[in-house]
Amino acid sequence: MPYSDREGERPSYRVSDDAAETTKENRRLAMLADLRDRRSAAYLEQLGLTAGWRCLDVGSGGGALAQWMARQVAPGGSVLSTDIDLRFQPEGSGNIEVRRHDIVHEDLPENEFDLVHARALLQTIDQRETVLDKLVRTTKPGGWIVVNDPEWSTFERQPMPPAFRALYDAMMAIGQKANGYDRYWGGRLLAAFGERGLLEIQCDGDAHAMRGGTESAEWLILAYERAAPLLIQAALVDQATVDAGLREARRPEFLIMGPTSMVCRGRKPGAGYWK
Numbered sequence: 001m002p003y004s005d006r007e008g009e010r011p012s013y014r015v016s017d018d019a020a021e022t023t024k025e026n027r028r029l030a031m032l033a034d035l036r037d038r039r040s041a042a043y044l045e046q047l048g049l050t051a052g053w054r055c056l057d058v059g060s061g062g063g064a065l066a067q068w069m070a071r072q073v074a075p076g077g078s079v080l081s082t083d084i085d086l087r088f089q090p091e092g093s094g095n096i097e098v099r100r101h102d103i104v105h106e107d108l109p110e111n112e113f114d115l116v117h118a119r120a121l122l123q124t125i126d127q128r129e130t131v132l133d134k135l136v137r138t139t140k141p142g143g144w145i146v147v148n149d150p151e152w153s154t155f156e157r158q159p160m161p162p163a164f165r166a167l168y169d170a171m172m173a174i175g176q177k178a179n180g181y182d183r184y185w186g187g188r189l190l191a192a193f194g195e196r197g198l199l200e201i202q203c204d205g206d207a208h209a210m211r212g213g214t215e216s217a218e219w220l221i222l223a224y225e226r227a228a229p230l231l232i233q234a235a236l237v238d239q240a241t242v243d244a245g246l247r248e249a250r251r252p253e254f255l256i257m258g259p260t261s262m263v264c265r266g267r268k269p270g271a272g273y274w275k
Helices: 019-046 064-073 128-138 153-157 162-179 185-195 215-233 239-250
Strands: 054-058 078-083 096-100 113-119 139-151 199-206 209-211 255-257 260-267
Touching: 019 064, 019 113, 019 139, 019 215, 019 260, 054 064, 064 078, 064 096, 064 113, 113 128, 128 139, 128 185, 139 185, 153 255, 153 260, 162 215, 162 239, 185 199, 185 260, 209 215, 215 239
Parallel strands: 054 078, 054 113, 078 096, 113 139
Antiparallel strands: 139 260, 199 260, 209 255
């Protein structure tokens, strides 16, 4: 997730260097991989991902999907796995390169990759339109761009325990203030792809049930737990509400529908189209 370490700028969601926090984030990213990687892999296979492709995975997090992609494109292909924080993925080896890269402030080569993939990235940054332009430019003519982001409108309209609801509202408020988080961006992906003249556009969505005490919910609860000091400091919630909300979400009877995961794909037109 993009962040700034410069004092006086927007608050950072970067995981601290504390060993316990790092371990907890590693666990959370592994949960997300278990929940989402199988679907992402199936979607990429539908595009014909095969040996020889050159791929880019932006905001790779734990890097598990990038490693899977590297196996699919061997021999002859390669994967560039990028993130602003590389502590949570293994170092590059074989046909996978791991690179620290700030997609907001740093450029990418043009017309370079057969497949460009980004999951749970564009929602988090207010420069999402500019970054999407970068992703299109770095894709080869005829190559694929695949973007996966959640859409929270169904999630927030369902009944949920009151303290957990307060935590959700606080997280969305501070995310929007801190880095321009857009909870509805997933629902706008189709239009964003169309505006860029991409071809063969397709957009699909799905959601899973979140159950207290299981990984289906814990990936989100851990994020709320980590952000709690920021939420309290911003006077969005107090400690009692945080404690109550976390307890509610970890009870066995906690059962809600997760956010809708929207995945959109499009093919870049031939040479000379994209300027």
